[in-house]
Amino acid sequence: MPAYIHTDHGSSFMSNNLKTYLHSLGVVTSRRTTHNPQGNGEAERYNGIMWKAVTLALKSHNIRIEQWEEVIG
DSSP states (O other): OOSEEEEOSOTTTSOHHHHHHHHHTTOEEEEOOTTOGGGGHHHHHHHHHHHHHHHHHHHHTTOOGGGHHHHHO
8 A cells, every 4th residue: 555645636536535545544645736737747657657567568468458447457
């Protein structure tokens, strides 16, 4: 479990239920500043690295990229 989660202002990432659950586990949460996409550059780079790893793993097992949620979930 991560100690810290930083998200944008998308409600799907930080619903009250999720935020309460994470806090009960001791996970600190924060949101990036609105109207400042540059402030999210590190997260975007990380997401890009993770997506490359996922697509490489899927391709190496002859699994369609469209099935990524089934494989990870």
